[in-house]
Amino acid sequence: MKTLIILAHPSATSFNAQWAHASAEACSGEVLWSDLYAMGFDPIECAAHYGRSSDSFDPLKSQFEAAESNALPNDVTNEINKLREADRVIFHFPLWWFGPPAILKGWTERCLAHGEMHRSDARFDSGLCKGKEVLFCVTTGASAIESGPAGKEGDTNMHLWALAYTLRYCGFTIKQPLLLHGIHGYFEGDSEKKLEQRCKAMLAGQKQAIDGWSEIPNVRFNADTDFDEEGQLKLNSPSYTPFIRHTIAAKDLS
Incomplete structure (x- = not known):
C-alpha cells in the first residue's frame, strides 16, 4: 500500500511533525510526502498561476482549461500526481480557529483541481478518487471535554466535517479521525510533564493505529x-x- 502524508504545521519540531513521522515509520509500503510549509506551498488560487488577468478570473474554468491542455501549475501537478499514486492519504495538522490551517484549505482549493480531481459527472459516489482512503490526525489546544459534542469549543468532528466532505466530493473514503486534545505550549511544571507523557504515548501507539487501519471506522455519508x-x-x-x-x-x- 502506498501512503501520502500531508503535513500542515509551520514547525519542523512540532508534535504534529513528530506525529507525521511516526505515521511514516508505521507504514509498511512506500511513503510519499507533502510538507506544505517546508515546500513553501502557495495556498492562494489566483489568475497569476494561469497567466491570466485578475479582472475576469474564473477559478473553475481556469482549472478545467488548464487540465484539458496539461497546463496546470507545476506545484499543483506534483500534488495531483502524488494523490493519484497513493492508496491512502494521512493528513497531520492542528485545529486553528475551529478549522484546518489556511495553507491546507488553500491546498484543497488549488490541488483538487476541476477537470483533474473532480468533474460535474464524477463526484461523490462516482468521484475520481473512489477507492482511496483518508485519515485525519489532528491536535487541538482545547481539552477533550471542551472539544466534545457538549463542549464550549464545539465538537471537533463537526469542525472537520467541511474538509472531510471536500474529500468525499472527490470520491475519497474518510476514516474516523485520530484526535489529541490539549496540545499547546503554555503548560508548566507537572502539567508540562503530563503533556509530554501523553504525546509520547500517542507517538508510541501510532504503529498500532496504522497496522489496524482496516479497523478504523469510516465516517458515514x-x-x-x-x-x-x-x-x-x-x-x-x-x-x-x-x-x-x-x-x-x-x-x-x-
Whole structure:
C-alpha cells in the first residue's frame, strides 16, 4: 500500500511533525510526502498561476482549461500526481480557529483541481478518487471535554466535517479521525510533564493505529441515491450529520 502524508504545521519540531513521522515509520509500503510549509506551498488560487488577468478570473474554468491542455501549475501537478499514486492519504495538522490551517484549505482549493480531481459527472459516489482512503490526525489546544459534542469549543468532528466532505466530493473514503486534545505550549511544571507523557504515548501507539487501519471506522455519508433530482435529502433517507438533515415539520408529514 502506498501512503501520502500531508503535513500542515509551520514547525519542523512540532508534535504534529513528530506525529507525521511516526505515521511514516508505521507504514509498511512506500511513503510519499507533502510538507506544505517546508515546500513553501502557495495556498492562494489566483489568475497569476494561469497567466491570466485578475479582472475576469474564473477559478473553475481556469482549472478545467488548464487540465484539458496539461497546463496546470507545476506545484499543483506534483500534488495531483502524488494523490493519484497513493492508496491512502494521512493528513497531520492542528485545529486553528475551529478549522484546518489556511495553507491546507488553500491546498484543497488549488490541488483538487476541476477537470483533474473532480468533474460535474464524477463526484461523490462516482468521484475520481473512489477507492482511496483518508485519515485525519489532528491536535487541538482545547481539552477533550471542551472539544466534545457538549463542549464550549464545539465538537471537533463537526469542525472537520467541511474538509472531510471536500474529500468525499472527490470520491475519497474518510476514516474516523485520530484526535489529541490539549496540545499547546503554555503548560508548566507537572502539567508540562503530563503533556509530554501523553504525546509520547500517542507517538508510541501510532504503529498500532496504522497496522489496524482496516479497523478504523469510516465516517458515514449519504449516498447519491439518498437525494432527489433537485439534490435534496429524500424523506425516507437517513441523516448522518446536522449539515444534511430533514427540515420538514412533523405537521407537514401528516
